Amino acid sequence: MTAKPSIIIAVDGPAASGKGTLARRLAAHFDYAYLDTGALYRAVAHHILQRGDDPGNAETGLRAAQELDVTQLQNPDIQTALRTSAVGTAASIVAAQADTRAAILQIQRDIADTPPDAKAGAVLDGRDIGTIVCPKAPHKIFVTARTEIRADRRWQELCASDPLVKREDVLADLEARDRRDRERATAPMRAAEDAHLLDTSDLSIEEAFVAALALVSH
Ligand code: CDP
Secondary structure, three states: OOOOOOEEEEEEOOOOOOHHHHHHHHHHHHOOEEEEHHHHHHHHHHHHHHOOOOOOOHHHHHHHHHOOOHHHHHOHHHHHHHOOHHHHHHHHHHOOOHHHHHHHHHHHHHHHHOOHHHOOEEEEEEOOHHHHHOOOOOEEEEEEOOHHHHHHHHHHHHHOOOOOOOHHHHHHHHHHHHHHHHHOOOOOOOOOOOOEEEEOOOOOHHHHHHHHHHHHOO
């Protein structure tokens, strides 16, 4: 008897759109595995920055992606280190490198197709899940929110660890990252044709979750 195919929910969208919170809630609701694919790019970038290497060097990016140890992502200290703004910016630089992306692609597909702990499905969040990583996913949501709102959310998040961080710097960084993610040649951030759009600008976390649940339940 062949195993039932994993049920995949693809959640894509720009920085601080609310996709991570939403994806985590959906995974908990359905008892599916959850994969934050941005953490993979962030981990590669963090590794490069720690060694004092240049994130813009494609060979360095590929090597770091090949050496990526996904088990380390469970470590709370690593998770905190990955969330800094410097790592986010470096992540979007390495994410534009075709070979680096190719090295990370299979890790994502393996988790989507064979979720850990024999879960029946997986929720993946990122930029290209519905278009490239899992184009056949039966459920796809592209989460958006107005830029000012996203900048405010990210600013508040970063203020928790660095009270001196400036809102205008966060906004400029977010806009630069959006541009890089949208305009890169390989796997640019965009909504799949069959994705549902969900604008969370004026929704609470609970309201966004209820709306997302309705989108994946029909
Ligand atoms: O949390 P936030 O939305 O700010 O970013 P993230 O999801 O952690 O992703 C960090 C960076 O990794 C993004 O700016 C993208 O450049 C890249 N990324 C990507 O290219 N493809 C993905 N599937 C996920 C992230």
